[in-house]
Amino acid sequence: MIEIERVSRAFGGLQAVREVSFTVATGSITGLIGPNGAGKSTLFNIIAGSIPPDSGAIRLQGEDITGLPTHRLFHKGLVRTFQIPHEFSRMTVRENLMLVPAAQRGENLLKSWLSWWKVVREDREILRRADDVLAFLEIDHVRDELAGNLSGGQKKLLDLGRTMMTDARAVLLDEPGAGVNRTLLGKLAEAIERLNRERGYTFCVIEHDMDLIARLCDPVMVMANGELIAEGDMASLRQNPQVREAYLGTGSSGQTGTGT
Known part of the structure; x- marks a missing residue:
């Protein structure tokens, strides 16, 4: 590899x-x-x-x-x-994961205006993927917690979760x-x-x-x-x-x- x-x-x-x-x-x-x-x-x-x-x-x-x-x-x-x-300490655990995927349609102002239904569909898929990662790592109980409030070990699990996104x-x-x-x-x-x-x-x-x-x-x-x-x-x-x-x-x- x-x-x-x-x-x-x-x-x-x-x-x-x-x-x-x-x-x-x-x-x-x-x-x-x-x-x-x-x-x-x-x-x-x-x-x-x-x-x-x-x-x-x-x-x-x-x-x-x-x-x-x-x-x-x-x-x-x-x-x-x-x-x-x-x-990102002032964002939730779930939001930290959802930021990761590259080239999201919602990051483009023109696509947000002209293809908003595609943006919504993509956001739903990224949300589903983030929740799957949280469940896999067994930290779904802190999905809505601010990432800065996590323990050191939980932050390491979140770091690993971001690679999974x-x-x-x-x-x-x-x-x-x-x-x-x-x-x-x-x-x-x-x-x-x-x-x-x-x-x-x-x-x-x-x-x-x-x-x-x-x-x-x-x-x-x-x-x-x-x-x-x-x-x-x-x-x-x-x-x-x-x-x-x-x-x-x-x-x-x-x-x-x-x-x-």
Whole structure:
């Protein structure tokens, strides 16, 4: 689905990412872990189109998307979430979802005047779709709540729901577990698993919660000092001396702090 080939990026004299290559296979939930400063967020931003690489290539289903801006990648089916959710706080949860679909007729003044019946029909379909998403994520009980009043975990579920309002083929999840209580974290993990299993979503996940990574992700990519140092399933990576030294630490429980 996503191919990262020898991608590098420097900021002044700091080499944040150095010739990183790996593939996010179609239908997989691929993890990306590493210590603070490993280059994970920089790589994510490159894949998502927020910053261009200095060298290397990114391909989405064989198409070269290197350096394309975020809004163009959105239309190609590559979307992302953020460590800190970016909801419209003074709009309801349902309204936050209904904003997402692109090129709505109601956004065009002329079409609103001349084809109002089509606008109404489209709005009804978007409303139905938003309610389906809320039911899927089991947050339909807060549909009319202002998004700014949600808990951290509910905001993460809303963020995931917004990806479901697109024609996403691949989703980049940036620390979905950050700031989420254990109960809602389980619900979030279950939603990701169901989207992958039932609807064929492909995910690439940055996360510091090793239990969540172990539950969701196979394979897992490990970065340190801007380089890819290992890949595999979490069971094998926990026993990898290079990974233990760089990230997990000998005798670590596998839980680390936040930050990238």
